[in-house]
Each structure stands twice: as C-alpha cells, then as structure tokens.
Amino acid sequence: MYDYRQAKKDILSILNSKTEIMKCAAIPKADSTLTYENGIKAWTAAIFVDIIKSTEIFKNEKEERVARVMRAFTSEIISILSSDDKYRQIGIRGDCVFGIYSAENKEDLVELFRHAYLINTFLLMLNKTLEENGFFSLSAGIGLGCSEELIVKAGKKGSGINDVIWIGDAVVDASNLSGMANRGGIEAIAMTRLFYTNIIDILKDENKNYSIWIKEKTGFYGNEGYYHCNIVQTDFDKWIDEGMKI
Amino acid sequence: MSYNYQEGQKRVREIMDCDNDIIDQDKVPKDSAFTFENGYKSWVTALFVDLRDSTTLFANDNKKKVSKIIRAFTSEIIDICNDDDNLREIGIRGDCVYAIYTTTTQEENYEIINKAFYINTFMGLLNEEMKLKSISSISAGIGISTAKELIVKAGRIKSGVNNKVWIGKAVTFASKLSAKGNKNNTKSIVIGEAFYNNIISQLRKNTQNQGVDSWFSEHHDVDLGKFYSCSIVITEFDQWVKKYYK
Numbered sequence: 001m002y003d004y005r006q007a008k009k010d011i012l013s014i015l016n017s018k019t020e021i022m023k024c025a026a027i028p029k030a031d032s033t034l035t036y037e038n039g040i041k042a043w044t045a046a047i048f049v050d051i052i053k054s055t056e057i058f059k060n061e062k063e064e065r066v067a068r069v070m071r072a073f074t075s076e077i078i079s080i081l082s083s084d085d086k087y088r089q090i091g092i093r094g095d096c097v098f099g100i101y102s103a104e105n106k107e108d109l110v111e112l113f114r115h116a117y118l119i120n121t122f123l124l125m126l127n128k129t130l131e132e133n134g135f136f137s138l139s140a141g142i143g144l145g146c147s148e149e150l151i152v153k154a155g156k157k158g159s160g161i162n163d164v165i166w167i168g169d170a171v172v173d174a175s176n177l178s179g180m181a182n183r184g185g186i187e188a189i190a191m192t193r194l195f196y197t198n199i200i201d202i203l204k205d206e207n208k209n210y211s212i213w214i215k216e217k218t219g220f221y222g223n224e225g226y227y228h229c230n231i232v233q234t235d236f237d238k239w240i241d242e243g244m245k246i
Numbered sequence: 247m248s249y250n251y252q253e254g255q256k257r258v259r260e261i262m263d264c265d266n267d268i269i270d271q272d273k274v275p276k277d278s279a280f281t282f283e284n285g286y287k288s289w290v291t292a293l294f295v296d297l298r299d300s301t302t303l304f305a306n307d308n309k310k311k312v313s314k315i316i317r318a319f320t321s322e323i324i325d326i327c328n329d330d331d332n333l334r335e336i337g338i339r340g341d342c343v344y345a346i347y348t349t350t351t352q353e354e355n356y357e358i359i360n361k362a363f364y365i366n367t368f369m370g371l372l373n374e375e376m377k378l379k380s381i382s383s384i385s386a387g388i389g390i391s392t393a394k395e396l397i398v399k400a401g402r403i404k405s406g407v408n409n410k411v412w413i414g415k416a417v418t419f420a421s422k423l424s425a426k427g428n429k430n431n432t433k434s435i436v437i438g439e440a441f442y443n444n445i446i447s448q449l450r451k452n453t454q455n456q457g458v459d460s461w462f463s464e465h466h467d468v469d470l471g472k473f474y475s476c477s478i479v480i481t482e483f484d485q486w487v488k489k490y491y492k
Contacts, residue, residue: 039313074400154320163338
C-alpha cells in the first residue's frame with residue numbers, strides 16, 4: 001500500500017530540487033528538452049473535440065458498430081490534428097480527442113483554427129458516409145483556447161510514465177468550450193476572446209466576411225465573452241455536397 | 247496543413263467495412279491483445295484527478311516553486327494509482343492525472359475508492375508543504391465511475407498515437423465528475439451512482455457503522471444522473487500529517 005512517509009520524503013526531494021524555468025517562444029519538440037529538473041513557460045494553444053450525447057448514442061447502438069464509428073472518428077481527427085508539426089500532445093481523454101500546440105505567433109493560432117473548421121467539415125463527410133451505410137450519426141463540439149502555459153514534465157523518474165502536464169487556461173478553456181459548442185444555440189466551433197482577437201485580423205485580410213461568420217456571445221464562466229461559428233472548408237464541403245466522388 | 251480528405255474518406259470506409267470482433271470478458275487484457283480489428287467489453291473503473299484553479303497556480307510569479315508543486319502532485323498521485331495489478335492505463339491528459347482499472351469484483355472497486363481517500367489525504371500533506379514555501383493552497387477534484395465499457399484501439403496504424411478509446415460511462419463520467427469536485431457544494435471525491443453501490447456496503451463494514459452514509463452528499467446532474475460526493479481521508483495518514491505540521 002501507499003507509503004506516505006516515503007511520499008513525504010519524495011515530495012521534499014522534489015521541492016528542494018533545482019528547477020530551471022525556461023521561457024521559450026516555441027515549445028521544444030523533443031521531449032528530452034524537458035527534464036525532471038526544469039519547466040517551460042510558453043504560449044500554447046489547445047483544441048478539444050467533444051462528442052455530443054455519446055453515452056446515449058452508444059447505449060442504443062450495437063457495440064460492433066459503435067466500435068467502427070469511434071475508430072473512424074478518432075483516427076481521422078487524430079490525422080487532422082497531427083498534420084501540423086506544431087503539435088506537442090495529441091490524445092483521447094474520455095470521449096474527447098484533443099491536441100495541444102506550440103503557438104509562438106498568430107499564424108499558429110490561425111492554423112489551429114483551420115484544423116477546427118476542417119474537423120467541422122470532416123464531420124459532415126463522416127455523417128454522410130455513416131448515413132449512406134446505414135449507421136447512426138454523430139455530432140461534436142469543438143473548443144479552442146490559448147494562453148501562456150507552464151509545462152512541466154510530470155510523472156516519476158524511472159516509472160516509465162513521463163507525460164507532460166500543462167498548467168494554464170488554454171487546455172481548461174478549450175475543454176470547457178468543447179462541452180458547450182454545438183448545443184443550445186451555440187455553433188460547432190467555440191473559441192475564447194483571446195483566441196479570436198489573435199486570429200481575426202489575419203482572417204479578415206483573407207476574407208472580410210470572417211468578422212460576420214464568427215459571432216460573439218456571452219456566458220462563458222458566467223458572463224465572459226467568447227466567439228462561435230460554423231465555418232467549413234469550402235472545397236471539401238462542396239465535394240461532400242456533390243456526392244463525394246473519389 | 248496536408249489533410250487529404252479523399253484519402254480520409256477511403257480510410258473511413260475501410261474502417262466501416264472491416265470486421266470488428268467484440269470480445270466480452272471479465273478482465274480488460276494487457277495492451278498487446280488489442281488490434282485495430284478487435285474490441286473488448288469489460289467492467290472498468292476510471293479515476294480522474296483534476297486540479298482546481300490551475301489559473302491561480304499559473305498566475306503565481308514563482309514558476310519554479312509552482313513547477314515543483316506540480317511535479318510533486320503528479321508523481322505522488324501516479325504512485326498511489328500505480329499500486330494495483332488491475333491498472334490498465336495511467337497518465338496525464340492536459341491537466342488531469344487519470345488511471346483506468348479493470349474491475350471484476352466489489353473488492354476491486356473498494357481498492358479504488360481507497361486510493362481516492364489516499365489522494366484526498368495526500369492533498370492535505372501537499373498543502374502543508376506549500377504553506378511552508380508560502381504558496382497559496384491548491385485543491386483537486388477526484389472523480390470515479392464504473393461501467394461496462396467497450397474498448398477499442400483507435401488512433402492510426404502508422405501515426406504512433408495508438409490510444410485506446412474507452413466507450414461508456416466509466417472514463418467519460420469520471421472525467422466529468424472530477425471537474426465537479428471541490429466546487430460549489432460538491433466535496434472533493436465525486437463518484438457515480440453505480441460505483442457508490444459497489445463500494446458502500448464494504449465501506450460500512452470497514453468503518454463498523456460509524457454513520458458512513460452521512461459522510462456522503464447526494465447530487466444530481468442532467469447528463470450524469472445521480473452521483474455522490476464525500477471528503478473521506480485515511481485516518482492514520484491524516485493524523486500523522488496534522489501532528490507533523492502542528
């Protein structure tokens with residue numbers, strides 16, 4: 001059983017160990033940069049994709065079919081999220097697929113926003129394919145957040161568990177927004193105000209309609225403002241509409 | 247950005263068309279048994295520990311101190327959770343530490359609530375240490391849920407992200423329950439109804455009817471249904487902490 005006296009010693013040894021905090025523009029790629037003796041402070045962006053009413057859907061469907069749909073859903077979203085060399089952690093948490101990215105400049109956030117609308121479009125394709133094959137459909141909320149985060153290699157020396165933990169708003173906000181998006185009048189992609197203010201000028205240079213497509217709403221954490229939209233990737237969407245010919 | 251949606255659709259179809267074996271068994275097997283073509287159905291119990299107010303923690307100017315606290319927090323929780331042959335997955339997802347166990351009996355579930363009691367007591371120790379280092383205290387929500395889950399290997403064959411997807415009310419609910427712990431009127435350990443029913447008689451027995459039922463508060467949530475919260479500690483450990491830091 002857990003030896004709390006030993007635990008106390010372990011804690012003290014951690015608390016008394018030298019820890020170097022490096023402030024980085026980009027989060028280093030190689031895990032080796034992060035050691036048990038340092039931490040990193042860097043701008044981070046996060047995306048969460050949360051399946052709506054998953055337990056209810058899964059309860060009513062045959063397991064074999066649920067397994068197939070979930071495998072298609074997660075593997076493609078992971079594929080989209082990993083097609084970007086700025087990603088630092090991608091994984092599945094409960095029924096959410098999430099990605100955490102190094103975001104040293106605004107373009108990195110714009111790129112993540114593009115992943116969000118690509119996923120939004122992918123879900124249309126998935127649902128159409130599911131429908132054509134007699135499967136049930138899925139919908140999801142997509143949340144985006146960014147912040148300067150403290151990144152610490154956690155886990156334990158020699159334990160084989162050496163994941164990184166992210167402390168700050170980006171991950172928390174993205175997770176919370178993904179649980180709100182695509183429900184109760186909120187569109188499929190929801191982002192924090194900070195995320196929005198960092199991407200909107202670049203997007204407007206590309207197409208001024210972005211400031212109409214992305215709308216403001218209040219009610220995040222009580223009364224904070226956030227932004228939401230239902231943007232899709234045009235060519236992909238058109239291809240779906242035209243019957244998805246390969 | 248290089249997502250090829252036509253290729254994407256092909257992969258979706260491949261997955262849809264491939265035969266998935268669903269194997270119903272008592273225990274979740276070790277990793278190597280999972281392929282991209284099968285799935286398992288088993289009773290599992292998930293435990294999530296979610297840090298409260300990571301924003302406040304991040305706002306602390308002394309990032310070195312905070313990094314150490316976080317490292318102590320995660321490594322000890324991993325230690326507590328690791329100590330179990332039924333463990334099937336453990337790690338960190340963003341800012342949550344979590345563990346998933348295969349559970350076939352009520353005794354095995356009792357072991358898991360016992361871990362929650364240890365974690366809850368450990369938080370007291372950690373906060374005492376933080377007080378000594380003049381860092382404001384932190385709290386965490388501990389969520390536990392049990393259910394018969396469908397487990398499939400998702401991710402992509404070549405992507406290196408081979409996470410398992412746990413479909414059902416164990417992992418998803420544990421993650422959501424942990425977010426409720428130590429907030430509003432909910433106490434730190436938050437457990438789903440099925441898990442409560444699995445552990446309560448053993449707990450009554452172990453505490454020789456000292457009114458265990460009154461230690462739990464009952465709550466209700468639209469999505470999660472009925473759940474319970476408590477703030478039970480391991481007496482001996484807790485007394486040791488209190489004495490030590492007096």
